Amino acid sequence: MSRLEETRIAVVGGTGDLGFGLAVRLAKAYTVTIGSRDLARAADAAEKVSAVTRVRVEGKTNGEAAGGCDIAILAVPDLPSAELLSSLAGGLEEKLVISPIVPMVINDGIFSLSLSGGSAAERVAKALPKSHVAGAFHTVPASRLAQLGEELAYDVLVTADSREVYERAARVVSSVGELRPFYAGPLTVSRMVEGITPALLNVSRLNKLRSPSIRLV
Amino acid sequence: MSRLEETRIAVVGGTGDLGFGLAVRLAKAYTVTIGSRDLARAADAAEKVSAVTRVRVEGKTNGEAAGGCDIAILAVPDLPSAELLSSLAGGLEEKLVISPIVPMVINDGIFSLSLSGGSAAERVAKALPKSHVAGAFHTVPASRLAQLGEELAYDVLVTADSREVYERAARVVSSVGELRPFYAGPLTVSRMVEGITPALLNVSRLNKLRSPSIRLV
Numbered sequence: 154m155s156r157l158e159e160t161r162i163a164v165v166g167g168t169g170d171l172g173f174g175l176a177v178r179l180a181k182a183y184t185v186t187i188g189s190r191d192l193a194r195a196a197d198a199a200e201k202v203s204a205v206t207r208v209r210v211e212g213k214t215n216g217e218a219a220g221g222c223d224i225a226i227l228a229v230p231d232l233p234s235a236e237l238l239s240s241l242a243g244g245l246e247e248k249l250v251i252s253p254i255v256p257m258v259i260n261d262g263i264f265s266l267s268l269s270g271g272s273a274a275e276r277v278a279k280a281l282p283k284s285h286v287a288g289a290f291h292t293v294p295a296s297r298l299a300q301l302g303e304e305l306a307y308d309v310l311v312t313a314d315s316r317e318v319y320e321r322a323a324r325v326v327s328s329v330g331e332l333r334p335f336y337a338g339p340l341t342v343s344r345m346v347e348g349i350t351p352a353l354l355n356v357s358r359l360n361k362l363r364s365p366s367i368r369l370v
Numbered sequence: 371m372s373r374l375e376e377t378r379i380a381v382v383g384g385t386g387d388l389g390f391g392l393a394v395r396l397a398k399a400y401t402v403t404i405g406s407r408d409l410a411r412a413a414d415a416a417e418k419v420s421a422v423t424r425v426r427v428e429g430k431t432n433g434e435a436a437g438g439c440d441i442a443i444l445a446v447p448d449l450p451s452a453e454l455l456s457s458l459a460g461g462l463e464e465k466l467v468i469s470p471i472v473p474m475v476i477n478d479g480i481f482s483l484s485l486s487g488g489s490a491a492e493r494v495a496k497a498l499p500k501s502h503v504a505g506a507f508h509t510v511p512a513s514r515l516a517q518l519g520e521e522l523a524y525d526v527l528v529t530a531d532s533r534e535v536y537e538r539a540a541r542v543v544s545s546v547g548e549l550r551p552f553y554a555g556p557l558t559v560s561r562m563v564e565g566i567t568p569a570l571l572n573v574s575r576l577n578k579l580r581s582p583s584i585r586l587v
Contacts, residue, residue: 266562306587336573337572342569349562369579
């Protein structure tokens with residue numbers, strides 16, 4: 154794989170486990186910036202990623218990270234607020250925006266999607282009408298992303314409203330370990346794809362499996 | 371695996387592809403009856419299964435098949451009608467009823483769940499309140515079930531409202547090829563499990579994969 158350093162990826166909300174794992178993996182091929190509401194936390198997280206990867210990763214506010222990137226990944230733990238999305242909309246115009254978001258609730262130890270209808274990817278697309286939104290990475294366990302020794306031989310279902318946007322997101326997915334992207338259809342089917350994550354979390358808990366992901370066979 | 375001949379499985383609505391595939395696989399371990407609205411069609415389908423398996427499989431009306439079984443699988447192509455379910459309710463009291471049903475629509479070539487909320491398994495459980503309902507087999511391609519040479523090294527997510535009902539359904543799943551059952555939680559999460567099937571169908575069509583299933587890794 155050729156080094157894609159000239160492409161800049163912002164991991165927005167990148168101070169959590171998923172953001173750390175994605176940044177660590179992507180820093181090998183892309184120029185990565187970690188965004189956070191809080192600049193000091195972004196800088197801390199970037200320093201940790203730099204220490205692991207020995208590649209310079211910067212920390213910025215979410216707005217600055219979004220404005221200075223070519224591709225943004227919204228690595229936030231839950232549905233981003235309308236305020237956050239509207240503050241990013243200008244900076245993300247005409248850019249690829251990847252949503253790995255799975256909005257979940259847990260009741261009596263059982264995970265479910267928290268949105269009563271629709272999907273996180275559709276909400277993001279609605280709030281960022283001039284961006285090119287794709288859903289991806291939902292079933293890749295953050296804990297495994299963070300362990301660089303894990304080969305990540307998993308399959309990733311990607312939703313996007315055009316094959317061109319899919320192809321761009323698929324290149325990002327393919328750059329991470331052994332992940333294989335598959336086109337799963339337009340954003341309208343994102344709910345079914347996002348729903349695989351709570352299903353896997355339930356399977357994990359009820360069958361004592363550690364961080365399962367999926368492979369198509 | 372010990373032969374479970376003494377356990378009688380009715381494949382209700384078993385004249386379609388899924389019913390044929392399940393009957394062919396289950397006839398090796400269980401006494402299988404194929405049910406249909408139409409007795410002649412049931413007898414035809416049973417004869418075909420008997421010819422492939424060299425085990426005697428009977429065809430009966432759905433009502434008779436349900437009344438004379440220990441376990442029923444509702445291998446119908448779409449959500450069964452309220453009339454069908456209420457006609458079966460008495461015969462299926464206290465019995466294990468497995469729903470592999472995934473109610474789908476296709477728009478512009480893209481598959482989606484057709485129920486706006488809830489799941490086929492929950493609908494079945496509501497209509498059969500004295501039965502023990504489990505959801506299973508959703509992601510096992512009918513075309514591969516029917517080919518006895520296919521080892522079926524797939525994983526099957528099973529929903530049920532108790533671990534006891536899960537265990538009973540899991541034994542049926544385990545008797546088919548190399549299928550591995552996993553407990554995915556109560557029937558309330560069936561929608562997420564059922565949604566994996568249209569996602570796989572979209573992936574199949576958009577990436578030119580033949581009848582993909584899944585494996586946990």
